[in-house]
Amino acid sequence: MPTPQVESEKHGELNCWRLTTANAELLIAQQGAQILSYQRVGEPPLLWLSESAILRQGKSVRAGVPVCWPWFGNLQRNPSSVQAMYSGSEAPAHGLARTRDWQLLGAEQHAGALRVTFELPQAQGQLPGWAHDVALTLTVELGDALTLTLTSRNQGQHPVTISQALHSYFAVSDVRQVQVEGVEGLGYIETLADWEQRQQQGALTFCGETDRIYLDTPQQLSIVDPHWGRRITLASSGSASAVIWNPWTERARALADMADDGWQGMLCIETANVWDDVVELQGGASHSLGLTIGSEKL
Numbered sequence: 001m002p003t004p005q006v007e008s009e010k011h012g013e014l015n016c017w018r019l020t021t022a023n024a025e026l027l028i029a030q031q032g033a034q035i036l037s038y039q040r041v042g043e044p045p046l047l048w049l050s051e052s053a054i055l056r057q058g059k060s061v062r063a064g065v066p067v068c069w070p071w072f073g074n075l076q077r078n079p080s081s082v083q084a085m086y087s088g089s090e091a092p093a094h095g096l097a098r099t100r101d102w103q104l105l106g107a108e109q110h111a112g113a114l115r116v117t118f119e120l121p122q123a124q125g126q127l128p129g130w131a132h133d134v135a136l137t138l139t140v141e142l143g144d145a146l147t148l149t150l151t152s153r154n155q156g157q158h159p160v161t162i163s164q165a166l167h168s169y170f171a172v173s174d175v176r177q178v179q180v181e182g183v184e185g186l187g188y189i190e191t192l193a194d195w196e197q198r199q200q201q202g203a204l205t206f207c208g209e210t211d212r213i214y215l216d217t218p219q220q221l222s223i224v225d226p227h228w229g230r231r232i233t234l235a236s237s238g239s240a241s242a243v244i245w246n247p248w249t250e251r252a253r254a255l256a257d258m259a260d261d262g263w264q265g266m267l268c269i270e271t272a273n274v275w276d277d278v279v280e281l282q283g284g285a286s287h288s289l290g291l292t293i294g295s296e297k298l
């Protein structure tokens with residue numbers, strides 16, 4: 001089969017595209033421009049896809065990289081400048097982009113790599129309760145590494161403030177055995193203890209439910225996974241905050257789209273603009289949030 005190539009496929013209710021190169025394969029859904037899976041030849045998946053995932057219109061899939069935009073998480077927990085942008089009644093968690101159909105603008109190949117670009121046309125004034133005009137695109141480049149670029153360009157006259165995240169679910173051998181490097185000494189918000197501000201001592205390991213916003217994050221973070229002999233590398237741009245999440249036992253049991261033990265094989269590190277790192281776009285201004293995911297043998 002000649003590579004690289006882009007083929008369309010249907011999974012459950014979702015239109016998807018499978019991108020294949022000589023050394024990697026990626027599945028992306030039209031809904032949310034959400035990457036559902038990513039694997040390189042000869043190694044375990046880099047992104048996690050829940051074995052109980054629900055592939056239905058209007059529901060974000062528990063997998064890959066949901067795009068949270070134009071706000072992250074619970075809108076009420078966002079700065080007032082982000083809240084003020086929305087006039088609808090119930091604000092869905094993680095914004096309005098992850099459950100809507102994006103449009104594939106084009107696919108290009110160059111030197112064995114593939115690049116696809118998606119746009120959310122409704123962001124240009126047609127999102128319910130969010131009456132701003134922003135050109136929103138996601139570019140996915142599948143080469144030796146995987147690079148995602150989420151670009152927001154304010155086409156209106158008035159400033160627009162957003163929070164956002166590439167809510168990446170990484171695949172790990174066992175979350176209890178891995179550690180995250182790059183967060184040592186950082187301040188973080190412990191959302192599970194009244195959003196108290198704390199300071200990280202040493203590298204981060206996991207022994208219970210975790211849901212934290214790390215502040216002033218460096219551009220490089222990594223997940224060290226000795227059992228799989230792998231280091232997953234995350235290189236970010238346009239971001240100074242990251243959310244690190246694992247639901248652990250009880251919360252996983254409460255999620256219909258996660259197996260009871262599903263939490264063991266996943267870890268979310270979400271390259272973000274949240275808390276005091278939200279993005280204010282003046283009329284005509286644009287911002288890009290970038291993430292390159294790579295891996296190395298330990």
Ligand code: TA6
Nearest residue numbers: 060073093094211243245268270
């Ligand atoms: O990023 C962490 C978080 O906001 C958690 O609090 C948890 O709820 C998770 O995202 C998943 O959210 P979802 O709406 O996809 O179930």
